[in-house]
Amino acid sequence: MGGFLGKYFKFSGLAEYLHYKSFGKIEKEAKKECKINKNLPRFPFNHLKKGDIFITNSYLSNCDKVYHAITMTYPGTKSSLKIIDVLCDKILEL
Secondary structure, three states: OOHHHHOOOOOOOHHHHHHHHOOOHHHHHHHHHHEOOOOOOOOOOEOOOOOOEEEEEEEEOOEEEEEEEOOOOOOOOOOOHHHHHHHHHHHHHO
């Protein structure tokens, strides 16, 4: 998301907008959800894998939840339209 500066300055993109409007609360909750153990880094010790979905609070007035879809194994790696299509179907089933 937007990192430290993203809490105070609005950058372009959906994730950055949500980060800005929630003052970083969504990102903090998402990082916490991804950790197995608080003493281990999120990557590569992530218990969530590509194709998983988790939900956090939105901290916004016009919606209740944010659905996070894991589309890649590690940040910055490639994803595919096939996995995104599968995840969209999973989200619609929730």
